Amino acid sequence: MSDLLPQLASLVGERHVVSGETLRDRPQDFWNNVPTPARALVKPGTTSEVSAVLALCNGNGIAVIPEGGRTNLSQATRSDERSILLSLERLDDIETPDEAGLTVVVGAGVVIQTLQERCAASGLRFGLDFGARGSAMIGGALSTNAGGFQALRYGVTRDMVLGLECVLADGTVLSHLIPFRKDNTGYDLKQLFIGSEGTLGVITRATLRLHPAPVTRNTALLSFADFTAVARTLSRLRRDLRGTLSSFEIMWPEFFDFNVEALYGERRPIGSGASFYCLCEAEGFEPDSDGALFEDVISAALGAGDVADAVIAQSSRQRDELWKIREDFEAEQNFFNVMIDFDISLPLKVMDKFVAEVDAALKSEIPASLGLHVLGHLGDGNLHVTTGLPTPEHASSLKDLVYGLIARYQGSISAEHGIGILKRDYLHHSRSPAEIETMRTLKRALDPRNTLNPGKVI
Ligand SMILES: Cc1cc2nc3c(=O)[nH]c(=O)nc-3n(C[C@H](O)[C@H](O)[C@H](O)COP(=O)(O)OP(=O)(O)OC[C@H]3O[C@@H](n4cnc5c(N)ncnc54)[C@H](O)[C@@H]3O)c2cc1C
Incomplete structure (x- = not known):
């Protein structure tokens, strides 16, 4: 279809269509510094434009690959010379968070860190956090059902979604942006699109759950001689920190020692020779007592002989240094x-x-x-x-x-x-x-012409 690009330009505006030639200068994704093959990259600015682009491509049997920040680790946004890339980056509005209802409505192109910061400014917490926070977008996180560092406390992305708006391969818009948890009105369609990696529909908007933002943060690096002691300590922290435990990240010594050496050389934050290292963090609401409680619970784990050694971060700089060991690859x-x-x-x-x-x-x-x-x-x-x-x-x-x-x-x-x-x-x-056959049946039902992110997942 030779006149596809002008048609796309008429739908979204000429400056929002990037030609395949220009794309050859763009790395394919976060991990692959090879040129991006595609007919064009299209950047719609509204749900109606997404719908029109999908209808046009579907009608002509052209594959569409939705993309957010392109930080996925599974080649989920790979394209070829014939496909159209659909960037959601212009759908980046954040409505005013509902502080009483603890919800916010956002576009699929909002970057995770931008949403975290917007919520924090209102004393609220969006509970999704991971290393690619500065590039990954809400649509990408929803489509991969991202997990991250705080799933222990707030759940995975699926747990944070109340309502969803998305567009099917043929351009049909499904909008159910409800701001409440209880809604037993037939099939929970949003769950089909969360985690389906852009193969069943394009997410354009979501209503997300928020939480009150904690006001204290305490971080410790712990070392252990055996795995049973690690598991016992996780249970102890969950129980005794009164629900404030937000992260418990484990590192086997081959990785820990390697990264400490690479980042800090001789300046080790904790003694060597342990069998496991864990970074744990608690975030609470009691400035007068959370620090003391955290120290008491870690002391008790040391006293019980489960924790071999412990370092409690004394400043945000020290906390960042400890997290860098876990996050820097x-x-x-x-x-x-x-x-x-x-x-x-x-x-x-x-x-x-x-x-x-x-x-x-x-x-x-x-x-x-x-x-x-x-x-x-x-x-x-x-x-x-x-x-x-x-x-x-x-x-x-x-x-x-x-x-x-x-x-x-x-x-x-x-x-x-x-x-x-x-x-x-x-x-x-x-x-x-x-x-797997049921997944195929769903794919055939929602995308019979197989134009949405074909070849991914199944
Ligand atoms: C340094 C680093 C650390 C990471 N840490 C974690 C981690 O701790 N936990 C974790 O879960 N992941 C992690 N990831 C993986 C990655 O960041 C997540 O998968 C993220 O959710 C992808 O978001 P994205 O916007 O980059 O999506 P993309 O990579 O652009 O797309 C991912 C998938 O979603 C589809 N898609 C994108 N937007 C939409 C949309 N609007 N509608 C429908 N489909 C869409 C794409 O087609 C693709 O299939 C990490 C990645 C990096 C680089």
Whole structure:
């Protein structure tokens, strides 16, 4: 269809259509510095424009790839020379938050950090937070059902959505932007679009849940000799910190020591030689007593012999330095030449055994692998297991090996990053043939011409 670009321009305005030629200068996504192949990138400014663009493309059998901040880790926004990229970045308005109802209505193009800051200015908290907060957008986070650092306290993205507006492949607009939790009026359609990676509809707007913003924050780095003590301490903190625990991030020593060395050299924040390190944070509402309570609970865990050593951050600068160990992956990316990352969920009680088994299997069956870095959101049962290879040669057998082990432990092959293209061939390790066939039935029902983000997820 040679006159597609002028037609798109007539729908959204000429300056909001970027040609395929110009896109060749743009990296494909956060992780791939290769040019973006596409016919064009279109930036609608309203839901009606999104609807018109989708109807036009669907009518002509042209694939549309929705995109937000392009920070996904599953090749979920990959395009080809024939497809149209649909950026939601111009749908970036934030309505005034409802302070009593604890809700806010936002466009899909709002950047996570912008929303966090807007809510904080009103004494409110939007409970989603992760490393890509400065680029990832609400539409992308909803479409991947992102998790992050505070899922322990506020849940995953799915738990934060009250109402949704989205557009189907043929341009039909479904709008149900309700501001309340209780709504048993038939099928909960929004759940189909949350976590479906842009394959069933394009999210344009959402009503999100908010919380009162805590006023205190206490952070500690803890070290442990064994995993049982880590699990006991998580339970203790959940119970004794009176519901204020917001993060509990675990790091196995191979990753922790590597990143401490890369970031701070000899200046270690805590003694060496432990079997596990955990970063925990509590956020509360009692300025006069939260600090003392936090110290008391950590002291009790030290006294009980569960925590081997503890450092409590004395300033926001020290807190940021501790979090950098958990959040900074630059050195790791350089070290693992061909980096292979597994984002998995497992029952907490088998995690340690699983990691030991992966480690042993890699050493014996893939000797070229360059080590094993493990960290994760322990409170949510979510681990990030990363390894690397000098060349891609053994990548596929390495993945088969680890995904096979995840399946044997009955874990999830994608805790929070989604399936995209990268994990599509491994979906059967976590979902049954009947479930995958039901997903296909849904896709066919909502997008019979297969024009919305084709080839992703299933
Ligand atoms: C440093 C770093 C740290 C990260 N940490 C975490 C973490 O802790 N937890 C976590 O869950 N993820 C994490 N991620 C992954 C990533 O940031 C999330 O998946 C994020 O939610 C993607 O948002 P995005 O706007 O970049 O979406 P994109 O990457 O642009 O798109 C993601 C998917 O959503 C679809 N999509 C985008 N917008 C829409 C829309 N409006 N309607 C329909 N479909 C749409 C796309 O087609 C694609 O399938 C991290 C990424 C990085 C780079």
